[in-house]
Amino acid sequence: MATTSSRSNSNPGSDDDDSTPAMRRLRRLSLHLLQPEGPASSHLAPAACAARRRLEADAAALAAYMRGRHRAMQARVYEFYVARPELQTPVELPTAAHRELCFRQMAALVRDAGVRPLSLMAADPAEYFAVMEAVGGLDISLAIKVGVQYSLWGGSIINLGTKKHKEKFFDKIDNLEYPGCFAMTELHHGSNVQALQTTATFDPVNDEFIIDTPNDGAIKWWIGNAALHGKFATVFARLILPLQGKGGEPADMGIHAFIVPIRDLETHVVLPGIEINDCGHKIGLNGVDNGALRFRSVRIPRDNLLNRFGDVARDGKYTSSLPTINKRFAATLGELVGGRVGLAYSSVGVLKVAVTIAVRYALLRQQFGPPKQPEISVLDYQSHQHKLMPMLASAYAFHFARGYLVDKYSEMKKTNDEDLSADVHVLSSGLKSYITSYTAKSISICRESCGGHGYAAVNRFGGLRNDHDIFQTFEGDNTVLLQQVAGDLLKQYQQKFKGGTISVTWSYLRESMSTYLSQPNPVTARWEGEDHLRDPNFQLDAFRYRTSRLLHSVAARLQKHMKTLGGFGAWNRCLNHLLTLAESHIESIILARFIEAVKSCPDEKTREVLKLVCDLYALDRIWNDIGTYRNVDYVAPNKAKAIHKLVDYLSYQVRLVARELVDAFDLPDQIIRAPIGMQSEAYAQYTQFVGF
Structure with a gap:
């Protein structure tokens, strides 16, 4: 190591005599005197560069080393969108139109291009992330929209659910039949997930959970896909078991995740007990429909608890392979x-x-x-x-x-x-x-x-x-x-x-x-x-x-x-x-x-x-x-x-x-899109854009 090794006391790459201030000044002066005339000086080259060999870079060789095995999938995504001009995001677009276009872009990726993001995420995460980068090249809103649908909503089913949930939801999430959202963040709590206030109280008589927003601070906020397109939400809430705490009080089992339908599958009408409002125009990502959700005694089946780390039986008994609330919470977040x-x-x-x-x-x-x-x-x-x-x-x-x-x-x-x-x-x-x-x-x-x-x-x-x-x-x-x-x-x-x-x-x-x-x-x-x-x-x-x-x-x-x-x-x-x-x-x-x-x-x-x-x-x-x-x-x-x-x-x-x-980043001009960033004819494309 540099701090303790027994390397030679001499200075690698220079003579011992160079250690004196006078010799260092002479060395610097000699470098200036050696600076060549002509084109090099016109490029404002540092004087010290004159005596050194200039490297040559092969962009194709660099790209081949950089791109890895997922470049074919990215090229497929790029080519698909380039061939569909109606799916490309214009420079200026109202929020409503941007949201509609963003959903069409995602639907086309799945239904026309045949890319199944949830299957990729389950089988080959690296390929999934490569797709995410590629669609982000088209529109970052699209990348986030895809991420909400598959990383968050779909990921919650894969990572927090069990076999019954995957059998019921996986394919329909993958083919976009079940668009959904991920309702974790609340108005008063974002990073401090363990302090979320939304409740899911078990009703042993009807074998259901009752989802409630106890106060305005517990309204789910900034929930992507909620304002317009989502039909389901993975809702993070405190699991409350009646009469199972000390002295017959309700027992708070900590944060768990629940599947909550929020719109009718056929009519797309918001379901009873659920209030959805639009978070409005944002400073960016306006292709994503962020919404706020409030629940008033919304009932869901007991099976809608994503029960990988904790479950509630028909008789209301709670079981978990993890002994404490903190360990269950850590395991839950660790899967996300x-x-x-x-x-x-x-x-x-x-x-x-x-x-x-x-x-x-x-x-x-x-x-x-x-x-x-x-x-x-x-x-x-x-x-x-x-x-x-x-x-x-x-x-x-x-x-x-x-x-x-x-x-x-x-x-x-x-x-x-x-x-x-x-x-x-x-x-x-x-x-x-x-x-x-x-x-x-x-x-x-x-x-x-x-x-x-x-x-x-x-x-x-x-x-x-x-x-x-x-x-x-x-x-x-x-x-x-x-x-x-x-x-x-x-x-x-x-x-x-x-x-x-x-x-x-x-x-x-x-x-x-x-x-x-x-x-x-x-x-x-x-x-x-x-x-x-x-x-x-x-x-x-x-x-x-x-x-x-x-x-x-x-x-x-x-x-x-x-x-x-x-x-x-x-x-x-x-x-x-x-x-x-x-x-x-x-x-x-x-x-x-x-x-x-x-x-x-x-x-x-x-x-x-x-x-x-x-x-x-x-x-x-x-x-x-x-x-x-x-x-x-x-x-x-x-x-x-x-x-x-x-x-x-x-x-x-x-x-x-x-x-x-x-x-060597190997980004097509259709992905770069900025006229001043094209590989050629930048000014020509720029002037054409404004009408010349």
Whole structure:
């Protein structure tokens, strides 16, 4: 490890004499003197680049390595919608028309294209998520509409129900005969699911559950598919058993899920006792009909309890394989992680689209330049490279991380391993939070990078930003999800000192308590050579060192504050520290997967390009938090300066292959759609759009 290894004390990639300030100045001067004249200077190339070989990227080879086995399914979906112009979403569309179109788009996917999403989700989750990304390329509203129908409504049947529920509902959900919704969130409770107030009281006389909304705060809110199209809802409610509590009081068995019909199957009329209202126009995703539901003594059969983790017999007796309310609740929510996996996966797709548009426009648009010489591309400016190239690198990093997440999720669904389920729960929480937050910020940067033309609705940034923004909130608020990651890290930390085992996903914590927490090596802290800084071992060690220091220090702070503030107060006092810890840990996981993907690439030239992109991702993240590394003397001042310079250089190198890197995302022009983001004739399509 970089902090404790016995590597040579010399600085890799540079001479010992370079350690003096005078020699470093001479070296920098010589690089300037070596800068060639001519075209290179017209591109504002960094002087240090003159003596280095330019990489060549093959977009087709990159795409072949990136796309994986699911590209055929995605191509099938793209081709289907491209061939049906009436199913493509126009730039301007009223809410009512958008909702109607979105349902037709989903129905056509199932009934005309023959894609059966629920079957895919059950048999091959990775293929299902690939379909989700593809339909999101057509319209993010469609991706969310499909997700509500299949990940949430259908997923609740698969994951929380038993054989009788699957036999009755599976095929009709899959073929869209039973459109449904997922009624968890309430007006007063979103992330705190355990505090939901809707009740489901068992009536032993009639063998039914009675669903009630006890107050306005318990109205189910933001329920997708509810306002117009849903015929059923999976309703999360407190299971109440009369006379079974202490002293003959009702017993509250905690949160359970129930199938509640909300509209007549034939007439589509709202059923008695149910009130449905439209949540109205939103800032995005207006193809999804979000509604609010209130229940007044709505009766459903006892069999409509989704009873995988808890059941009620005819005589009212409650049974469960799990001994406590908390364990049942954890198991229930643990089966719903597919929604978070899907959002993380789809968010990467949105980032790819935004980056592609911004990079292609930056290559196309020319502005200013040296006196009496042609204007240069906007992407030749260092400031523009600083905005977009780390973002492009992040899109690649996230691509490989999401593949790892889906693989773990698929393995979890096959094995039902409890430890793996716990890992996937936390991993999906962290990646969903980190990726969606990053993408949301990046879309705005991409819009700014395209100047006034980025403000045109036809160039899509406004729609992407507004449609994607809610990704940070639903399926778990990002701040809440990061706290789950931090909580799990602290649990692993505690188990380490108690001699317990550490889960596979966080395996580097085994070493972190000793190796990573030791005093930084004063020699390696000064190494500034490029070979050292681009060594994946150094990069990963740096990420893990930071995470380990944060974990160790927050554990100590929590222990200190618990004495005076109690558990909740201590957690709140350290909350920002905990969120930083969680983000640092997730960055470590993303980098580890990227490094592995680089090593696994069979084509040497492609591997070399991916290594360049991976280095930029890693060193840009280190530079962004250089204060942390400086504060603990992990990085000396000269090394910090070298990292900064290398990030600029790598951004320039990535700029030289930026066209190929975005082309390798393999997104058809009909999916990109923004005139300024087309592979060719961008201005021609843009001017034609406004009538020239």
